[in-house]
Amino acid sequence: MIRSLTVTATLVVTGLLIALAVRPGNAEDTKLNPLNPEETRVIVNKGTEMPFTGEFHASKEKGTYICKRCDAPLYTSESKFDSGCGWPSFDDEIPGAVKRLPDPDGRRTEIECAKCGGHLGHVFLGEGFTKKDTRHCVNSISMKFVPAAMASAAVDGAPVNTERAIFAGGCFWGVEYHFLRAPGVVSTTVGYIGGKTENPTYKDICYKDTGHAEALEVVYDPAKTNFETMAKLFFETHDPTQLNRQGPDIGDQYRSAVFYANDEQKAITEKLITKLTLKGLNVVTQVVPATKFWPAEDYHQEYYEKKGSEPYCHAYTKRF
Numbered sequence: 159m160i161r162s163l164t165v166t167a168t169l170v171v172t173g174l175l176i177a178l179a180v181r182p183g184n185a186e187d188t189k190l191n192p193l194n195p196e197e198t199r200v201i202v203n204k205g206t207e208m209p210f211t212g213e214f215h216a217s218k219e220k221g222t223y224i225c226k227r228c229d230a231p232l233y234t235s236e237s238k239f240d241s242g243c244g245w246p247s248f249d250d251e252i253p254g255a256v257k258r259l260p261d262p263d264g265r266r267t268e269i270e271c272a273k274c275g276g277h278l279g280h281v282f283l284g285e286g287f288t289k290k291d292t293r294h295c296v297n298s299i300s301m302k303f304v305p306a307a308m309a310s311a312a313v314d315g316a317p318v319n320t321e322r323a324i325f326a327g328g329c330f331w332g333v334e335y336h337f338l339r340a341p342g343v344v345s346t347t348v349g350y351i352g353g354k355t356e357n358p359t360y361k362d363i364c365y366k367d368t369g370h371a372e373a374l375e376v377v378y379d380p381a382k383t384n385f386e387t388m389a390k391l392f393f394e395t396h397d398p399t400q401l402n403r404q405g406p407d408i409g410d411q412y413r414s415a416v417f418y419a420n421d422e423q424k425a426i427t428e429k430l431i432t433k434l435t436l437k438g439l440n441v442v443t444q445v446v447p448a449t450k451f452w453p454a455e456d457y458h459q460e461y462y463e464k465k466g467s468e469p470y471c472h473a474y475t476k477r478f
């Protein structure tokens with residue numbers, strides 16, 4: 159994955175690799191729950207449930223709404239509001255959880271689960287319901303609800319009380335390699351974050367000034383691990399003293415950064431950086447709030463697992 163702006167041959171080779179890569183869909187990579195015919199009509203065939211008939215249109219309980227098909231967390235009850243439209247309404251999604259696409263009707267914007275592509279509903283802007291001026295109009299049947307009180311319990315045997323962390327530390331293949339092997343990690347997704355371009359592609363990241371960093375989204379089970387353990391692993395599997403590069407990969411897309419989800423993650427990250435600084439490391443890692451995370455193309459996901467090889471510039475180094 160060594161790249162240079164000036165070597166067009168790299169582009170050709172990259173294109174070849176992309177063309178040759180096995181491209182299983184996200185849906186095939188993800189363990190999917192079986193669906194009944196009505197769920198299939200809505201989630202797979204992009205149907206719509208009748209208004210005021212769904213399980214969640216009026217619910218106000220605290221908790222998390224997760225994808226019916228793949229269990230990915232989609233919305234929290236904090237963003238839910240009563241629009242009176244007969245479907246559950248949310249004014250924001252969990253960062254990176256929802257993909258927006260033009261609806262074939264040419265007017266509306268369809269929303270899908272970013273992880274499995276399951277149809278959720280549509281998103282509408284500019285209606286003035288809440289400060290965020292956004293209404294995700296979601297079919298109840300596309301979701302399951304995990305009450306906050308039950309967050310530590312498991313639904314269908316799957317850990318549902320998950321937390322997320324997003325790390326950028328050079329080529330995302332290598333970062334993912336190490337987190338896939340870490341105890342307590344439920345899932346990992348490589349992608350792009352921190353820039354301005356919507357729906358960025360890998361080529362955009364390499365050859366355009368998108369501002370995005372290659373990054374890894376880690377979903378972990380806080381009953382088995384914690385953010386500090388994840389962040390330590392991050393600092394120990396890349397070189398946090400290299401500015402806008404990691405080994406042979408040069409460019410701000412390879413910058414070292416922690417995209418924190420909350421004040422606790424921020425404080426823990428800063429504490430670890432202080433520890434490393436006291437050990438004499440000139441840490442250049444950025445500590446910035448998480449923005450929208452854009453999952454990368456399928457062929458980048460679990461790249462080394464598919465290839466059966468090991469990272470070229472992400473070795474483990476004990477630092478704590």
Ligand SMILES: [Zn+2]
Nearest residue numbers: 225228271274
């Ligand atoms: Zn899903």
